[in-house]
Amino acid sequence: MTNTEQTFRAAVVTEPGGPDPISLVDLPVVPLEPGQVRVAVAAAAVNPVDLAVRDGYMHRLGLIDQPHHTGLGWDFSGTVLEAGPGVDLAPGTRVAGLVGGLDRDFGTYAEQLVLSASDLAAVPDGLDLVEAATVPLNALTALQLVDILGDGEGRALLVTGAAGAVGGYVVPLALERGWRVTGLARPGDEEFVRALGAEFTAVPTRGWDVVADPASLQEQAVALVRDGGRFVGVQPSARPEPERGVTIEVVSIVPDGVALAGLLARTATGELPARVAEVLPLDRVDDAHAAVARGGVRGRYVLVP
Ligand SMILES: NC(=O)c1ccc[n+]([C@@H]2O[C@H](COP(=O)([O-])OP(=O)(O)OC[C@H]3O[C@@H](n4cnc5c(N)ncnc54)[C@H](OP(=O)(O)O)[C@@H]3O)[C@@H](O)[C@H]2O)c1
Structure with missing residues (x-):
């Protein structure tokens, strides 16, 4: 029995290009389909594409057509809450991954996330979840x-x-x-x-x-x-x-959990960089976006729900 009456908090775009474009909303927890995983998000990186979505650039190009709100956030780290049919991932497993595509009502700026198990990878020991969130995209x-x-x-x-x-x-x-x-x-x-x-x-x-x-x-x-x-x-x-x-x-990125596993492993050993500029709570998403918009940031702003 899935907890379908529950909700989780997410930051989404409600007024693309408007004066106050991002809102924190409560969204319903939905049942998992085969092959899917529900993750408790630990950290989500702020990427330039999120600012373009917030500013309505992608909507104006006709790439997003969401009736109510648009999801924000592409990459994340977290822990598995629940695995759907056909997925062999224990609750509590540390994972990171990527939500692809632009035209979607959900994203990684959220307390929870449902995505295909093939789009994520386990985070190796020795790599903390904030750093891991900066890797996938x-x-x-x-x-x-x-x-x-x-x-x-x-x-x-x-x-x-x-x-x-x-x-x-x-x-x-x-x-x-x-x-x-x-x-x-x-x-x-x-x-x-x-x-x-x-x-x-x-x-x-x-x-x-x-x-x-x-x-x-x-x-x-x-x-x-x-x-x-x-x-x-x-x-x-x-x-x-x-x-x-x-x-x-x-290049137009596509999620790839297998390749991501290799990249996370190489980040854990220090072979590839993991750069965090600052960690902010999810309700300070506007501050994180403003900082990134100013430019000159090295490393990623990371939002923690
Ligand atoms: N196609 C895809 O699938 C895909 C996937 C991911 C990202 N992207 C895109 O890739 C781009 C880069 O993303 P990112 O996350 O790497 O952004 P980023 O971290 O902001 O990096 C861009 C870098 O370019 C520097 N730069 C800009 N103009 C420069 C110039 N004239 N001379 C020297 N350096 C200059 C910036 O320096 P300053 O900060 O000092 O300006 C910054 O260090 C974004 O447009 C993003 O949307 C595309």
Whole structure:
């Protein structure tokens, strides 16, 4: 018997683009379907996409059409409360995962979450849940971006926004695939970027075999690619126009619990970074969004319900 009369608290977008867009609401606990897991959320990261949803950008593009409210939050960590039919996960198991897609009425900014067991992974001992919540969206995006890049064979790759959340994973993962990596970041990020093993530049220069663009510089970054080279962006809804024979590719993340398990394991050993800027309670979601909107944040704001 599931506790269907109970409710849980979530932060959702009720007025996209409005003056007070986010509300805390009580939502009903629903029964699990086969293959699903109910998680007690311990921490949820604040990502740039959440600000775009809050501001109504995705609604205006026609990518979200929710009648009542739109869910916020993509990645999370927590503990299993209940496993649905066909799922072998004990209550209390520490997990992290990703909710994909934009057009949804639920998200990870919540006390509870129901998602497919295939979209999460166990959090290894030695990695705390706040750190684990910063991994899924950005590390998986970077891994899937680097899969698009393929093997570098010594070719020159510029990673824009190399000190950002996605860029900070693209750099080490691309180095492993044999790219000669230079990170474009702010002058104050030099030490961080070099510590990842990349060359560093604060000045965009031209002539790269490939540019990966986590800073979302878009056309400006396409202009840095050599004639006939490749650009890999991170904005599926705003694909830059090709020029000079440059191939344009764009990553669009899909949840992948198996790949996430590997990334969490590598974060637990310290091989990959886990960067937390600040931890705030869920009811201070507006403050977290305001801080991220100001820019210059290194590491993720994390909301704790
Ligand atoms: N396609 C997908 O599936 C997918 C998935 C995840 C994320 N994304 C997108 O990926 C983008 C990056 O996300 P993120 O979480 O990594 O953001 P982030 O942590 O804010 O990183 C972006 C970085 O780029 C830097 N930057 C911006 N302009 C720059 C410039 N001209 N020169 C040097 N550095 C510059 C920023 O520095 P400052 O902070 O100092 O400006 C920041 O360090 C976002 O647009 C996000 O929506 C896409």
